[in-house]
Amino acid sequence: MTITLYPARRIITMNPSQPEGDCLAVKDGRVLSLGSLEQARAFGEVTVDDRYADKVLMPGFVEGHSHALEGAIWEYIYLGWFDKQSPAGQRWSGLRDVASLQARLAEGLARLTPGEPLIAWGFDPIYFSGARLDKGLLDTVSDTVPIIVMHASLHVMTVNSAVIEQATIASKEIDGIVRNAGGECVGELQEMPAMHLVFDRYGIDFFEQASQPEALRQYARAARREGITTITDLLNPLSDGAVESMRSTTLEPSFPVRLVPALNALGWAPEEGSEQLAKAMTQGHDKLVFGIVKLVTDGAIQNYTARLQWPGYLDVEGNGVWNAPPQTFHDMVLHYHQAGFQLHIHTNGDEAVEVMLDALEEALCLWPRLNHRHTLQHVQLIRQDQLYRVKQLDACLNIFANHIYYWGDIHLSRTLGFDRCQRLEPTASANRLDITFGIHCDAPVTPLSPLFTAHCAHRRQTASGAVLGVEEAINRQVALEAITLGAARTLHLDRHIGSLEPGKWADVVVLDDDPLDESIALKDIRIHATLLGGLPTDA
Incomplete structure (x- = not known):
């Protein structure tokens, strides 16, 4: 040739x-x-x-933590604070007050197919002053048509009274259903167990939708536009239908990226999940690589659902929300490690990091394994002693550098305070300890753009222009490695890419x-x- x-x-x-x-x-x-x-x-x-x-x-570029949901979610109404561009290239303006949010929902309601719920996404309540978005504010748009608003983190939703009634939420005793002092459900549902009441009632499966051919093509086009050639879908149902759709779509000659989906471990009993992942691996090819497992332990700091160690959150009492009991995650780590798969574990808060490090340590003591490359994802608040444990366990990190820009000001003033913001997204410490790490955007939580992610890790500037944790800034060469070879290493693909x-x-x-x-x-x-x-x- x-x-x-x-x-x-x-x-x-x-x-x-x-x-x-x-x-x-x-x-x-x-x-x-x-x-x-x-x-x-x-x-x-x-x-x-x-x-x-x-x-x-x-x-x-290798985007080691994003979601194919980026290619599907634009079917719904965008309510984010920041301006954003869809995969098709359309620019959506950010919304800066509740009245604008209600107006955009009303516009969507006017176009809605009768009998369908009105679904929106991207809303971030922590930026809005005054009353927190609740069922009452959504009821002013409609109290008869179901309205579902996914928050930007995808860890929380707010619904109106119609949803609360139709999904019989008020009668449920599930952690994550927010109630007022009188015990009344206010319409906010935190983390997966609570949100699944709504998903199940209306037959909503965002992640299955994201595995369909046109969503995958949209996702790939958005990735190519940003210089990405290998991209993850880091929470995929890996149903038989999803696997076949991904296989046939990625085999198209015009499909411009390599795709690495991760099995959603909470969607399967461990034995069944292992069998399904092994079966999916037989369907892979050069542009579709199976073999990784995703655990989502806690929530997001800006939603107050991440699990934090002392002293907890700066401006609220209480702690975050687990997506399952910690022992469940512990057992899953042991199972998938023993089965020989690579784990990617969502750990935003330092308590979640601690629990998962304990689980990894036990798994590696029971079944030693060289070059396992289990990866802790996000690790926004990981402490220095925890970083040292990561190094000792020969684990990897994928650090959510974009958080500094999008929520750094909020973390400084409301959720964490000055001192912990100095260690937020500690890329330089990971580099000093010679830990294998990548950096990521977590699209659609923040936009696909590895160069912007590298900029965040290099400059550490918030949206207001403040600099957080200057000692954790990395130079350009290290930042570029984190969006190429570093990210490839966290996916066990560095013999092929990076x-x-x-x-x-x-x-x-x-x-x-x-x-x-x-x-x-x-x-x-x-x-x-x-x-x-x-x-x-x-x-």
Whole structure:
């Protein structure tokens, strides 16, 4: 097969043995050489493609924690605080007061198919002053049509009186149903057990919807636009239908990314989950990789549902919400570890981190396993002693760097206070301890954009421009590694992706600007194109 050679202004490889290249030579979808044209010709006939001669090439970005829900959720009404762009390219303005939120819901109500619930998403109550959104404020839009508002974190929803009545929520005794001092259900449901009352009543399964072909295509298009060549769906039902849909869709020649779905462990009994994941693994291929398991332990700090150790939350009493009893998670860790799978464990609060480190420690004592790469996800409040334990257990981290920008001001003033904000998203400490780590966006919670995520880890600026925890800032090179090779390592895929070196898949992001140029903010660097297996994805 002919060798295709791409000259470029600069090639950043993320390979410490050969940090930069002259030209990218590709054969059979893999990197053949990064030397000169003459050196590439030693392998055979070369065809030069100079379309990127004035661009910068580097490994395609790896988004190690996001959700295919990004491709499905735009069917519903966006109520977020920040402006946002849909996968189709439409820009939605953020809403800054409850009246605007009610007006957008009313517009959606006017277009709603009779008999359907009105569903919205992206709302973040912590930004709104005054009364917290409850059933009363939603009832002003309608108290007869069911209204369901998913919060930005996807860990909380608010519903109106029609939903409370139709789903018989008031009579249920489930942790996460918020009630007022008189015991009345106010319409806020926190975490999965409470929210499933609504999902089950109306037959809503966002994650199954996200596994359908058009949602996957939308997700992939959004990823390509941001320079991503490998993307996760880090909470997938992995039903037979979902697996077949993902297989057939990713096999389409035009599908521009590699997809790594994770089994939603809480959706299966452990033995059944292991069997289903093993079965799914037989359906994988180069663009669809199965084998990881996701546990969602606690909630989100900005929703007050993350589990925190002392001194707890700054401005409210009480602690967060577990999505299942801690012993259930402990047992799942032991089961999936013994079965040989890799675990990705959602742990926002430091109490959740502690509980899961205990479980991992026991699992590794009982069944030692080299190179397991179990990964704690988010770890926003992980402490220094916990980081040391992560290192001792040879585990990995995937750090939610975008949180600094989107909720840093809130954490400083309301949820955590000054001191704990200095350790928020501790990328530099992870790097100092030589822990394998990536950084992520958790789309659709925050937008897909690895360069913006790298910017957040590098600059640590909040939306107001404040800098939180300057000692936890990482330099550009480390930040770029965290969205390429570091993220690939957390997925056990670094033998195939994450750097440009001979033998690896030729997955490339083409940039208009040099990401190592300190005069250009990482978030402002423009994506020109991507290549998957050495082929331009826009061809």
